[in-house]
Amino acid sequence: MHNIHDLEQRWLKYKIKFYLPYIITIIFTIILSIALVFILDTKKDSDAILASTEIVQTQTPLKPIVKKKIVQEKVPEHIENKVEKIIKKQTSVENIAQEKQLVLTPSLDFMKKLKTDSVNSYQSQKPRTNEVQKVYEPIVNEQKTTTKFESIPKKQKINISTKETQNDIQHVIKRFKKNNNPTLSLFVAKKYYKLGDYRKAYNYALITNEINNEIEQSWIIFAKSLVKLKKKNLAIKTLSKYVNHSHSGNAKVLLDDIKSGKFK
Amino acid sequence: MKSSIYSSSKDVFIDTVNAKDYIQLDRVSTIYQSLKNSVKKPLKMILLYGKPGTGKSMFLSKLYQDLSKNQEIHAYMSPIIDESEFYRVLAHDLYGFNDDKELNFTQIMKINKQKESKETPLILLDEAQLYSDALMEKIRLLSDTRKLKFVIALHKTQTEDLIAKEHFQTRIWESIELKNASMAELKIYIQKKLMKANCFDSANMFSNNSVKRIYKLTNGNYRDTNKLLYSVFEIYEHYYNKDMSKINMDKVSNKIIEMAAIHTGLIDA
Numbered sequence: 405m406h407n408i409h410d411l412e413q414r415w416l417k418y419k420i421k422f423y424l425p426y427i428i429t430i431i432f433t434i435i436l437s438i439a440l441v442f443i444l445d446t447k448k449d450s451d452a453i454l455a456s457t458e459i460v461q462t463q464t465p466l467k468p469i470v471k472k473k474i475v476q477e478k479v480p481e482h483i484e485n486k487v488e489k490i491i492k493k494q495t496s497v498e499n500i501a502q503e504k505q506l507v508l509t510p511s512l513d514f515m516k517k518l519k520t521d522s523v524n525s526y527q528s529q530k531p532r533t534n535e536v537q538k539v540y541e542p543i544v545n546e547q548k549t550t551t552k553f554e555s556i557p558k559k560q561k562i563n564i565s566t567k568e569t570q571n572d573i574q575h576v577i578k579r580f581k582k583n584n585n586p587t588l589s590l591f592v593a594k595k596y597y598k599l600g601d602y603r604k605a606y607n608y609a610l611i612t613n614e615i616n617n618e619i620e621q622s623w624i625i626f627a628k629s630l631v632k633l634k635k636k637n638l639a640i641k642t643l644s645k646y647v648n649h650s651h652s653g654n655a656k657v658l659l660d661d662i663k664s665g666k667f668k
Numbered sequence: 669m670k671s672s673i674y675s676s677s678k679d680v681f682i683d684t685v686n687a688k689d690y691i692q693l694d695r696v697s698t699i700y701q702s703l704k705n706s707v708k709k710p711l712k713m714i715l716l717y718g719k720p721g722t723g724k725s726m727f728l729s730k731l732y733q734d735l736s737k738n739q740e741i742h743a744y745m746s747p748i749i750d751e752s753e754f755y756r757v758l759a760h761d762l763y764g765f766n767d768d769k770e771l772n773f774t775q776i777m778k779i780n781k782q783k784e785s786k787e788t789p790l791i792l793l794d795e796a797q798l799y800s801d802a803l804m805e806k807i808r809l810l811s812d813t814r815k816l817k818f819v820i821a822l823h824k825t826q827t828e829d830l831i832a833k834e835h836f837q838t839r840i841w842e843s844i845e846l847k848n849a850s851m852a853e854l855k856i857y858i859q860k861k862l863m864k865a866n867c868f869d870s871a872n873m874f875s876n877n878s879v880k881r882i883y884k885l886t887n888g889n890y891r892d893t894n895k896l897l898y899s900v901f902e903i904y905e906h907y908y909n910k911d912m913s914k915i916n917m918d919k920v921s922n923k924i925i926e927m928a929a930i931h932t933g934l935i936d937a
Contacts, residue, residue, distance in 0.1 A: 418937035
């Protein structure tokens with residue numbers, strides 16, 4: 405054996421040549437599977453974006469807030485009339501079937517299911533859209549009037565203690581803008597109420613009510629915010645009409661508290 | 669002295685046709701026995717065929733060694749292509765014809781008829797595919813006299829041509845095909861061959877896995893196996909002398925088998 409080194413080199417080349425097709429096949433398979441996963445992922449995302457944009461296009465619930473900011477300093481007497489109108493219309497609605505009220509306990513967990521929840525809730529509300537729209541046209545105007553109270557809360561300047569809470573609210577608002585889920589707007593209303601921003605709490609309670617007027621908590625926050633905004637009479641009126649209509653225990657307790665001055 | 673073991677193991681696989689190196693395997697022994705039986709029968713021609721390296725020459729050599737003690741037998745392991753030379757060699761070996769002058773077919777037939785012998789001499793012709801068709805025809809005529817018996821060994825492809833010829837088909841009374849070894853036979857062949865030369869350590873180096881590798885490369889062909897293993901032990905010998913760390917003395921490494929296959933041309937690298 406004279407040239408063993410050359411033989412070793414030839415053997416090495418042979419092994420590389422032998423395994424090359426296998427290596428290429430494995431690499432190709434890996435690349436293909438990565439590409440496939442990437443394609444499926446992007447497709448999923450684009451589907452989700454399409455779905456959310458459709459919802460946003462069909463309903464523009466936050467528009468009233470924008471208008472509210474633009475058209476300020478409206479006549480406060482309208483508030484009473486408009487709210488009365490809402491309640492009258494609501495009582496006239498015949499097919500209010502669900503007596504049980506939706507009670508939400510906001511937590512970050514539920515945010516994971518926002519997408520699916522939003523779609524479901526949106527679909528479940530579909531049959532009532534006509535009634536809701538009829539009722540909420542005036543509420544949009546109503547919101548314009550509420551902006552008048554922007555000057556009032558100036559006395560009660562609120563310092564937001566944690567940035568995290570603000571971020572949470574902003575995040576939820578963002579989500580709400582995407583999917584128009586009333587549970588989200590109610591969550592925001594509650595959060596603002598807790599933070600002492602009663603004007604915003606009032607607005608989001610109203611928005612929640614626009615989307616679904618059967619949510620007890622939205623009425624409660626709405627009434628509480630009115631009281632905090634020095635509109636105790638309006639709060640009592642609104643709440644008592646809601647109590648008459650829904651026979652809600654919680655609303656009744658709150659109404660009594662407001663009337664007795666327990667709740668200020 | 670491991671080096672000498674590799675060296676002697678290497679020498680075991682030098683490709684020579686020697687009846688002493690004949691390895692008895694079950695299937696091969698059966699075939700050999702049937703060839704021996706056929707020779708005893710009053711047949712004019714026996715055909716032994718198979719691919720190159722399947723052991724035809726070894727069979728003839730073994731047959732010659734076994735029968736030469738008891739009967740007249742002449743083996744021609746290298747073909748005598750020239751017709752006249754063929755007759756002259758035949759006349760010399762069979763009838764002691766010492767004349768240097770050329771012989772033709774008529775003359776050999778004449779001599780053949782004149783000679784009376786108790787038993788029919790057996791003539792072994794290896795590599796018969798190299799004989800011309802004309803000479804094969806003459807051999808056929810010689811066997812027709814029943815004063816000569818031929819065992820001809822040739823490659824399978826040539827056999828197919830020969831068998832196709834009607835006149836040969838009627839005269840070939842027995843045809844025996846030799847095949848490559850199976851994997852199990854190959855292992856026995858390698859180990860028996862090494863043990864016969866007292867290379868027990870080397871024989872133990874061949875596991876089923878390494879024999880499988882060898883079988884894949886040689887397809888059980890004895891000649892290719894001999895060539896490959898000669899090269900394998902040559903590489904072992906080299907590493908043993910130059911760089912012992914590169915070899916495992918307990919078993920034959922696939923790397924060395926493949927290197928040997930590249931060296932012998934069994935792998936085209």
